[in-house]
Amino acid sequence: MNPVYVALDTTDLDYALQLAERVRPSIGGLKLGLEFFTARGAEGVRAFTDRGLPIFLDLKFHDIPNTVAGACRAAAQLGVSITNIHAQGGAAMMRAARDAVKGVNPATRLIAVTMLTSLGDEDLPGLGLMPPVSDQVLRLASLAQQCGLDGVVCSAHEIEPLRRELGPDFLLVVPGIRPAGAALGDQRRVMGPKEAMDAGASVLVIGRPITGAADPAQAARDIAQSLGISAN
Ligand code: C5P
Numbered sequence: 001m002n003p004v005y006v007a008l009d010t011t012d013l014d015y016a017l018q019l020a021e022r023v024r025p026s027i028g029g030l031k032l033g034l035e036f037f038t039a040r041g042a043e044g045v046r047a048f049t050d051r052g053l054p055i056f057l058d059l060k061f062h063d064i065p066n067t068v069a070g071a072c073r074a075a076a077q078l079g080v081s082i083t084n085i086h087a088q089g090g091a092a093m094m095r096a097a098r099d100a101v102k103g104v105n106p107a108t109r110l111i112a113v114t115m116l117t118s119l120g121d122e123d124l125p126g127l128g129l130m131p132p133v134s135d136q137v138l139r140l141a142s143l144a145q146q147c148g149l150d151g152v153v154c155s156a157h158e159i160e161p162l163r164r165e166l167g168p169d170f171l172l173v174v175p176g177i178r179p180a181g182a183a184l185g186d187q188r189r190v191m192g193p194k195e196a197m198d199a200g201a202s203v204l205v206i207g208r209p210i211t212g213a214a215d216p217a218q219a220a221r222d223i224a225q226s227l228g229i230s231a232n
Contacts, residue, residue, distance in 0.1 A: 002028035007207030011039035026220035029054030062086035065096035076104035087112035087140040094147035112144035156191035163200035175205040
């Protein structure tokens with residue numbers, strides 16, 4: 001299975017569909033997030049699922065269990081392959097979300113966000129949490145696993161400890177991937193696609209190195225090739 005999901009951070013449906021078709025032969029799926037969903041809604045997501053494109057719907061739900069379960073049920077009904085919630089919503093919320101998703105579609109993977117990577121150790125005391133961030137990530141990822149979730153979103157440098165702690169089957173979905181020579185943009189701690197897979201990643205979320213390339217189809221092909229995957 002091709003592990004590369006291309007992040008389409010846009011509100012423009014036509015642009016997103018055109019780009020998706022160009023990169024399609026060399027990718028595993030597409031990630032649509034809050035920017036796209038707030039502008040285009042469920043109909044925008046269906047434009048992709050109707051074309052048979054696997055979608056990671058990255059909306060990071062965080063609310064009371066009943067509300068999150070309802071939102072997760074609606075996401076699973078859209079036929080997305082991956083969706084997500086905040087682990088900080090707690091165990092009851094995660095279990096309710098898992099039951100809702102699996103009740104609609106057992107194949108939809110439900111994963112958790114642990115700590116936003118925009119938070120550093122210095123932010124934690126203000127939130128009533130004890131640093132370091134890495135301990136919080138490990139604790140929340142273990143809780144997500146105990147609640148029956150399929151995996152977590154994590155940064156590249158968290159892959160190895162999480163893989164060690166959580167075993168071979170837990171999904172580790174990793175953004176912040178940069179092939180050699182690609183611009184960092186606003187990402188700070190990055191890793192190459194091959195290095196991330198070798199460290200134990202399950203899914204790579206890659207945006208601008210593909211979407212911002214002069215030839216996105218070629219950029220996607222090059223990444224697939226670096227992973228030893230031939231185009232469809
Ligand atoms: O363009 P780039 O490859 O940096 O895109 C990465 C994608 O992953 C974006 O959609 C970004 O919002 C998302 N993401 C991230 N870091 C996180 C969580 C999500 O870059 N910790």
